[in-house]
Amino acid sequence: MSTANRQVLLASRPSGAVSEANFRIVEAPLPVAGEGEVLVRNEWLSLDPYMRGRMNEAKSYAPSVAIGEVMVGQTVGEVIESRDPRLQPGDKVLTSTGWQLYGVAKARDVTKIDVSRAPAPCYLGVLGMPGMTAWFGLREIGRPKAGETLVVSAASGAVGSVVGQLAKIAGCRTIGIAGGRSKCDYVVRELGFDACVDHKTGRLADDLRAACPNGIDIDFENVGGSVLDTVLALANPHSRVILCGMIAEINAAEPYGYRRLRSVLLNRIRMQGMIVFDWKERYAEAVAALTEHFVAGRLKYRESIVEGLDHAPRGLIALFRGENFGKQLVRLG
Ligand SMILES: NC(=O)c1ccc[n+]([C@@H]2O[C@H](COP(=O)([O-])OP(=O)(O)OC[C@H]3O[C@@H](n4cnc5c(N)ncnc54)[C@H](OP(=O)(O)O)[C@@H]3O)[C@@H](O)[C@H]2O)c1
Numbered sequence: 001m002s003t004a005n006r007q008v009l010l011a012s013r014p015s016g017a018v019s020e021a022n023f024r025i026v027e028a029p030l031p032v033a034g035e036g037e038v039l040v041r042n043e044w045l046s047l048d049p050y051m052r053g054r055m056n057e058a059k060s061y062a063p064s065v066a067i068g069e070v071m072v073g074q075t076v077g078e079v080i081e082s083r084d085p086r087l088q089p090g091d092k093v094l095t096s097t098g099w100q101l102y103g104v105a106k107a108r109d110v111t112k113i114d115v116s117r118a119p120a121p122c123y124l125g126v127l128g129m130p131g132m133t134a135w136f137g138l139r140e141i142g143r144p145k146a147g148e149t150l151v152v153s154a155a156s157g158a159v160g161s162v163v164g165q166l167a168k169i170a171g172c173r174t175i176g177i178a179g180g181r182s183k184c185d186y187v188v189r190e191l192g193f194d195a196c197v198d199h200k201t202g203r204l205a206d207d208l209r210a211a212c213p214n215g216i217d218i219d220f221e222n223v224g225g226s227v228l229d230t231v232l233a234l235a236n237p238h239s240r241v242i243l244c245g246m247i248a249e250i251n252a253a254e255p256y257g258y259r260r261l262r263s264v265l266l267n268r269i270r271m272q273g274m275i276v277f278d279w280k281e282r283y284a285e286a287v288a289a290l291t292e293h294f295v296a297g298r299l300k301y302r303e304s305i306v307e308g309l310d311h312a313p314r315g316l317i318a319l320f321r322g323e324n325f326g327k328q329l330v331r332l333g
Helices: 050-053 120-126 129-142 156-170 181-189 205-211 227-231 261-268 276-293 308-319
Strands: 002-009 023-030 035-045 074-084 094-096 102-106 149-153 174-179 195-198 214-221 236-245 270-273 303-307 327-331
Touching: 002 074, 002 174, 002 181, 035 120, 050 308, 074 102, 074 120, 094 120, 120 214, 120 327, 129 214, 129 236, 129 276, 149 156, 149 227, 149 303, 156 174, 156 276, 174 181, 174 205, 181 195, 195 205, 205 214, 205 276, 214 227, 227 236, 303 308
Parallel strands: 149 174, 149 214, 174 195, 214 236, 236 270, 303 327
Antiparallel strands: 002 023, 035 074, 035 102, 035 327, 074 094
């Protein structure tokens, strides 16, 4: 075991797009586990869009990272030392110890993962927070019925890919929106969506209308901005919008000016924001159901892997440029 830790700290707050200069990489002493705690060697780090919000000073649904603090993030890794009877050295676990090679966590905050059922990094993606976001958002807010048309944006991504496959299982006509031909081809050929529309062609409105001849009953919204406006123009009476993410606005200096909100009124659309933490008490239920689909081969996934902790900033930046193709991860060891 190494005697030193390595960490990525928040060095400054971005104004607009994130840059590598917003981070600082440092060596630090190995942390020490206290009573009721475990020392974990992190093997995989998840990179997620919410991290951009944590880099801001502004108040949000979760606290900001302070300047000089380790960047927040979920990891999977191995218990090296345990001072709690619930966990043993060698256990594979999911923790929130952030962008570092080693972390200490309270045993009660650590989730043991079953790597005999799925590879460890899946617990950061299809069976992890993104998968659970898809699960609860779709079931609890979208409430899909067979024969309805569902549209999901960022369709090849960590959340979108699970949403679309679950919607197909529920019997929906499932349409993706994604950036570029190869992502759209993957969404249809590998994930089994009925169609996927490329938002980068300049023809989104026409192509989406052609792909949704019966209008849209459910929109699982991962992008916001002009994509959401375009969807609202095609929404059916009594349709549902699951407002999950607005990544198109995440780096923008000004909020996007929505032009189609009148559709919400005219069509009596139910639009609800969601934060997956609200279902924290029910995570086990989602993981069990997702694992069943996964083991049966009904949930396919793809990963974009950045090699090494030092390249984590580059991986986060890639997410906001649409350069990731599937769940964005960092391999740490
Ligand atoms: N509410 C919650 O609890 C919760 C939980 C998890 C995630 N989310 C949200 O869900 C969304 C997807 O997250 P994810 O982790 O699955 O990420 P992801 O889809 O794997 O990756 C992000 C994707 O967003 C698209 N994108 C990035 N910048 C964009 C822009 N300016 N305009 C349009 N599209 C852009 C790109 O896809 P294309 O190349 O296809 O455009 C990019 O690959 C995000 O908005 C995230 O904030 C919310």
